[in-house]
Amino acid sequence: MHPILTLVAQRLALGFLLLFAASILIFVGTAILPGDVAQSILGQSATPEALANLRAELGVDQPAITRYFSWLGGVLQGDLGTALTNGRDIAESLSSRLGNTLFLAFWAALIAVPLAITLGLLAVRYKDRWPDKLISAITLTTISIPEFMIGYLLIFFLSIQLPLLIGGMEFLPDGLRSWLLSNLRFSSVALMNDSMTLIEKIKSITLPIMVLTLVVLAHMMRMTRAAILNVMQSAYIETAELKGLGMLKIIRKHAFPNAIAPIVNVVMLNLAYLVVGVVVVEVVFAYPGMGQYLVDHVSKRDVPVVQACGLIFAAVYIGLNLIADIVSILANPRLRHPK
């Protein structure tokens, strides 16, 4: 068998093993959470009998092992169980939430990843000169400001101040002004429903996309810069220079292909963050995504929902890292073209 296939198969198997381990951790973690779902549903004044009845009804009185395997068995068949608090099917409520989260992450990634890599390449091209320093300064500033702060700043300037500013530009023709006002509207609430067109949806999440882009940009940009600078030390870069090639061509053609593995790794980490770590942004913009859904149900001690969300987050995380691993393997010419 081709060694790459073996390696990829190994990684896949490892990924599943990890996911299984994660499921155990999630289950154990939620099992040792303090608090009692029956108590939180029925309130402090509930009688012990009523609590016991509800527990039996919800199945939380079973031993942990039994509960784990019945949960895992359900998950494997696509059944994530029902929410304890409202009795709804979790898979159903989750799917639209997950869809929203992925939608936001997709658009944020579509902008952030190419932008970060391009900025990284430019930073290498102009290393230690002002473009490099400016790029680093801006991206490091945005990563240093807490997400919610960036969110509110953007709302303040783009949703509130900008329309006022445009409205005040009386020297502009009225037609242009109203066109600008209607087209440069940044919604401070990221509404999302099925009746919206794609363009409307994207417009609605413009600000969250901006926030997420600003948050993940620095990490990817700096890693791209570092990875390529590392490759630029190689003797074959000197060979390329002595062929008379220009700097950008050298970076693009000779350095970048050899820096793919570390870059893909950090890109995937950030993609995972876009899916898993967006709770704050969702709250700021009242976006109906997974994060909000999870936080709501944690506070209600709705264990099956927390478990389901945890498992999906774990799967996304492991899946993306798996992709990073596989891309790194494929990017290695020694593995792709064995002797």
Next chain:
Amino acid sequence: MTNPLLKVRGLKIGATIYPPGEKSRDIEIVHGVDFDLAPGKVLGLIGESGAGKSTIGLASMAYGRGGVEITGGSVEVNGRDILHSGLRDVRRLRGAEVTYVSQSAAASFNPAKQIMEQVTEAAIFQNKFSRQDAEARAVELFRKLGLPDPENIGSRYPHQVSGGQLQRCMTALALCPQPDLVVFDEPTTALDVTTQIDVLAAIKEAIRDTGVAALYITHDLAVVAQVSDHIMVLQQGAMVEYGTTDQIINAPKEDYTKALVSVRSITHEEKQPTATPVLQVEGITARYAGTNFDVLKDITVDLHPGQTLAVVGESGSGKSTLARVITGLLPPSAGQITFDGRTLTPDLATRPLEDLRELQMIYQMADTAMNPRQTVGTIIGRPLEFYFGLKGAEKQKRIQELLDEIELGDGFQDRYPAELSGGQKQRVCIARALAAKPKLIICDEVTSALDPLVADGILKLLLNLQKIEDVAYLFITHDLATVRAIADSIAVMYQGNVVRYGPKSEVLSPPFDDYTDLLLSSVPEMKLGWLEEVLEHRKMESAGN
């Protein structure tokens, strides 16, 4: 010389250095060098490391490696001053008029690109040839350079061909754009001698056939004597002597050149074996975990107290693996090792302290064998503490004794490795090994990374110390001149086997087996026409068979 292709006048090159614990400062590394090179001629630049020969070679492409900067003088290529033209013009020169062959083709090829793409890149980029023509030209060069399967080797990746083949590909890369001048920077230094001779012949023929001029940079006078018309000897950034190859080799004027020509003049009388060997290697077979072939096959050799056994062979012959087995880093799958009358346990972890102490090692790269953050005193003092529990004044006294033994003066105790030269570093490593008062020291290519004159000094020191301390050396090397200089007995290794073994006088006298013959005849000799002689001789022999 009418119109020189390359005209260098008063070339000065500087660099910024960052000594540890001090302010950075600018130093001059080439102090005003002048020379001309006529079209189609080959000039050999020779000198030890730090002589500035690579720096001068790269200056002919207006390139400074790392923090190196050309600070003065002029370099004209085809009548144009390239130091004072813009980057755009310089880029048009590089890869078109002047090309470069580096020492390590393995590092100089982009691992992610096919060979053909890299070989033709400059020719296409500089609009010298269309892609189609450039590729046809590359195939022609591959054929001329004696590469196997010239039609298809270009579609391989660098890691898919051998080191010697890749070095030829690098030569093809340099010749493909039909340049006027090629800078060869130690193109055969990293190769085994038997590979070196073929690559050298291929380069020489390519230079002759294409009529290209060349700067041939090397530290090996015997090699440069085979290819160059003129030789310039450099020392510490200044020219020592310039002349025709014949004059430099046969009638050197300057003392430094004479020293270079007569280097490796050590004579060492072979000692007779004693009654009981200090080291007996019996039937050792070994392989690395996860592989399915034996790197060592049934190796049996003896080493007598106070003597030197040279293990000689090319890269991949298993000589370093033998050292790993003896030191216990790689337990063998069969065979046993007797050291000083005791059977050594196969695994390092189970050996008593006494065995560890009596068996020391010195490595090829002294740089990486020392902790850069420890002073020389700490480095040498460590085995004294560890094996003998020496402390305080007693330890200091012993450290000073050892430093005297390796001929380093006062004040070295507090220096850091980075403040030492290559030869001094290796001396410190020798002192560290001696500190343990060993019966056997394994020397793994200890002079390979050093300049010939420095290496000579190390070999003399080792021989001297052997007399004083009565220590035995297992001397691993690929360099036959070193073997002649130091060995009492020799084991020639080839593909995991000892193909020839015995006292030095026997091993180095005919009749030879095929491999030893090939190995011995491949060592460059310092005379003109040696390369042709050997190749002619080999051709006749293969025709005779």
